[in-house]
Amino acid sequence: MTGLRLRGVRKSFGVVEVIKGVDLDIASEEFIVFVGPSGCGKSTLLRMIAGLEEISDGELFIGDDKMNEVAPSKRGIAMVFQTYALYPHMTVRENMGFALRFAGTPKDEIARQVAEAARILELGDLLDRRPKELSGGQRQRVAIGRAIVRHPQVFLFDEPLSNLDAELRVHMRIELARLHRELNATIIYVTHDQVEAMTLADRIVVLRDGVVEQVGAPLELYDDPDNLFVAGFIGSPKMNFLKGEMEKGAVRLIEHGDIRVPVSVAAAPGTAVTVGIRPESFKADGSAALDLTVELVEHLGGETLAYARHGHGQLITVATDNDRGLASGDGFSARFNPEALLLFAADGARIR
Amino acid sequence: MLCGGERFDLARTGLARTERLNGWMFIMPALVLLGVFMIYPILWSLWMSFQVGRGMNLSFGGFANILRLTQDPVFQRALSNTFIFLIVQVPIMLVLALIFATMLNDSKLWGRSLFRTAIFLPCVTSLVAYSVLFRSLFLADGFVNDFLLGLHLISEPIPWLADPFWAKIVIIMAITWRWTGYNMIFYLAAMQNIDRSIYESAKIDGVPTWARFWYLTVPMLKPVILFTSVISTIGTLQLFDEVNNIPPNAGGPSDATLTLSLYIYNLSFRFMPSFGYAATVSYVIVILVGILSYFQFMVVRDKRR
Ligand SMILES: Nc1ncnc2c1ncn2[C@@H]1O[C@H](COP(=O)(O)OP(=O)(O)O)[C@@H](O)[C@H]1O
Ligand SMILES: [Mg+2]
Numbered sequence: 073m074t075g076l077r078l079r080g081v082r083k084s085f086g087v088v089e090v091i092k093g094v095d096l097d098i099a100s101e102e103f104i105v106f107v108g109p110s111g112c113g114k115s116t117l118l119r120m121i122a123g124l125e126e127i128s129d130g131e132l133f134i135g136d137d138k139m140n141e142v143a144p145s146k147r148g149i150a151m152v153f154q155t156y157a158l159y160p161h162m163t164v165r166e167n168m169g170f171a172l173r174f175a176g177t178p179k180d181e182i183a184r185q186v187a188e189a190a191r192i193l194e195l196g197d198l199l200d201r202r203p204k205e206l207s208g209g210q211r212q213r214v215a216i217g218r219a220i221v222r223h224p225q226v227f228l229f230d231e232p233l234s235n236l237d238a239e240l241r242v243h244m245r246i247e248l249a250r251l252h253r254e255l256n257a258t259i260i261y262v263t264h265d266q267v268e269a270m271t272l273a274d275r276i277v278v279l280r281d282g283v284v285e286q287v288g289a290p291l292e293l294y295d296d297p298d299n300l301f302v303a304g305f306i307g308s309p310k311m312n313f314l315k316g317e318m319e320k321g322a323v324r325l326i327e328h329g330d331i332r333v334p335v336s337v338a339a340a341p342g343t344a345v346t347v348g349i350r351p352e353s354f355k356a357d358g359s360a361a362l363d364l365t366v367e368l369v370e371h372l373g374g375e376t377l378a379y380a381r382h383g384h385g386q387l388i389t390v391a392t393d394n395d396r397g398l399a400s401g402d403g404f405s406a407r408f409n410p411e412a413l414l415l416f417a418a419d420g421a422r423i424r
Numbered sequence: 425m426l427c428g429g430e431r432f433d434l435a436r437t438g439l440a441r442t443e444r445l446n447g448w449m450f451i452m453p454a455l456v457l458l459g460v461f462m463i464y465p466i467l468w469s470l471w472m473s474f475q476v477g478r479g480m481n482l483s484f485g486g487f488a489n490i491l492r493l494t495q496d497p498v499f500q501r502a503l504s505n506t507f508i509f510l511i512v513q514v515p516i517m518l519v520l521a522l523i524f525a526t527m528l529n530d531s532k533l534w535g536r537s538l539f540r541t542a543i544f545l546p547c548v549t550s551l552v553a554y555s556v557l558f559r560s561l562f563l564a565d566g567f568v569n570d571f572l573l574g575l576h577l578i579s580e581p582i583p584w585l586a587d588p589f590w591a592k593i594v595i596i597m598a599i600t601w602r603w604t605g606y607n608m609i610f611y612l613a614a615m616q617n618i619d620r621s622i623y624e625s626a627k628i629d630g631v632p633t634w635a636r637f638w639y640l641t642v643p644m645l646k647p648v649i650l651f652t653s654v655i656s657t658i659g660t661l662q663l664f665d666e667v668n669n670i671p672p673n674a675g676g677p678s679d680a681t682l683t684l685s686l687y688i689y690n691l692s693f694r695f696m697p698s699f700g701y702a703a704t705v706s707y708v709i710v711i712l713v714g715i716l717s718y719f720q721f722m723v724v725r726d727k728r729r
Contacts, residue, residue, distance in 0.1 A: 122624075122628055123628070124624050124627070124628070144624075144627050144628040145627065145628060145629065145630030145631075146630075149628065150628065150629065151624075151625065151628050153621040153624070153625060154621075155619050155621050157619060157621035157622045157624070157625040158622075159622065159626075159640060159644075160644065161643040161644060161646075170626075170629075170631070170639070171626065171629030171630055171631050174630055174631050174632055174635055175630055218625075218629070222629060
């Protein structure tokens with residue numbers, strides 16, 4: 073199978089640079105997810121790989137071949153669009169078999185391929201329906217089926233689940249993970265939803281404003297983010313960021329009564345830092361504590377989220393171990409282990 | 425269930441009756457105008473089509489006019505000319521419009537709004553001005569002949585407006601020039617409603633350009649193609665302006681461009697007026713429009729329904 077290499081890839085629309093130099097290696101059979109806020113250039117990058125947008129600068133290799141100038145149909149890829157892009161006047165069967173007719177595939181071979189894709193995607197009963205007679209999830213599966221019959225080396229997905237309701241999204245996520253195992257293909261998947269990224273990806277590429285912020289396995293990004301942006305983007309509910317100042321062997325939390333929490337990072341005393349702590353890092357047996365007053369409590373059943381602050385400081389999210397006793401107005405001590413803190417310099421880079 | 429019951433009750437109250445009355449009052453002016461200026465003339469002309477006689481001197485003739493149709497060589501000439509225009513011109517124009525629309529829908533094309541305007545403009549130009557221009561272009565020593573002679577494509581001038589065959593060609597070119605852009609606008613509007621990723625997907629999947637046009641664009645535009653073919657058919661069956669204005673003598677040479685509408689006009693206003701027979705010929709057009717539209721709907725009808 074086939075991996076991809078991107079070297080200094082750039083894209084400008086007129087004078088606006090949208091992709092600002094992306095270097096990336098994607099291994100064969102890897103499930104890689106591009107994630108980032110809306111408008112950061114995920115679709116553009118994917119469309120450049122597909123050949124739907126020209127590459128302004130840099131090099132794209134699929135397998136060993138440079139693909140910058142190669143026509144989309146010759147790149148060994150298939151793409152699934154957010155809008156599904158089904159042919160409205162064709163049945164499911166015709167939708168899936170249509171492109172094969174132009175690849176010189178014999179009729180009975182097309183029928184076999186379509187039947188195989190229908191089996192994998194459980195579309196057998198729907199083959200003679202038109203797209204408008206299908207539900208959103210079924211249309212999505214047809215779009216995937218249309219990609220599968222071509223046996224591409226690389227599958228490209230652009231926010232394929234965005235138009236589905238929450239429940240169906242979870243279901244399709246599981247389906248996609250299964251499909252990846254079954255197809256043994258390289259998958260590049262674009263989403264703005266970090267939960268989708270975390271659950272599906274072998275590796276995640278976090279993009280912001282056309283720049284790769286970090287590449288890594290989901291838990292690597294969660295445990296060990298390179299910068300403030302990645303730390304804030306990955307994880308739900310979002311990480312809390314507190315103001316701090318370095319002292320010798322400790323960080324002083326300015327907005328929390330100047331409490332000192334011991335940390336072991338190399339930063340000069342007096343440096344202003346941002347201190348990150350995840351809501352779920354608060355543990356009852358922690359050795360340090362923030363003194364907070366509860367403002368709002370959200371009972372999610374399995375866990376309880378408390379939104380609390382110290383005095384007039386900023387709002388802190390605390391995921392308690394299902395402490396159903398908390399009520400708004402209560403004072404409580406949010407305990408945590410100092411090792412759970414992540415420190416970031418003023419420019420957003422992680423201080424390790 | 426509940427909702428239906430409520431509505432049923434409401435319909436019986438005085439309030440509902442007042443509202444219904446108000447509704448009728450609002451559409452009354454339009455209804456009266458429609459009745460006076462459309463429905464009455466339609467019924468009147470139907471009655472007229474059974475009248476025989478000249479000028480105001482009319483009497484009921486039963487099927488005499490219909491019999492006259494079958495024995496009238498000029499009518500049959502007009503009918504066959506109209507069909508020739510219809511069969512040759514409408515398909516050429518619609519195919520051209522579709523091709524132009526496809527080309528002008530390409531977002532990479534330079535100056536496409538300029539081209540769109542240029543192709544659309546003919547149908548809003550003054551009819552008489554363009555007819556005069558066409559006539560002068562196609563005179564024996566007109567620009568077209570000069571141009572073709574200059575390029576040595578022809579050795580002697582083509583008798584554009586003097587020869588029955590070439591006169592038809594000129595008329596076909598004129599109406600094609602005038603109405604292609606009009607039809608193109610419908611296609612363009614429909615194309616802009618098609619999700620672009622459908623084409624992108626086909627492109628990635630290796631569907632060649634001609635197949636994207638033939639198997640994707642054309643079927644997806646089917647309802648619009650039906651619509652344009654129906655209105656173009658109706659327009660051509662009523663063809664009058666060009667054949668009346670472009671040839672030096674209307675309908676000429678020797679009735680080669682005489683159409684049904686022009687014949688109706690001649691019967692009513694040019695010859696000794698024969699209003700009854702003219703009305704009969706108009707009903708021929710009505711019936712043709714009905715039949716042809718029905719067949720067009722049958723042809724493009726969704727086979728699964
Ligand atoms: N064809 C285009 N012309 C001009 N600007 C574009 C075009 N396509 C995308 N952009 C711009 O590029 C940026 C990235 O777009 P996109 O890749 O679609 O973002 P994402 O998929 O991450 O939401 C946006 O600011 C968008 O406005
Ligand atoms: Mg996008």
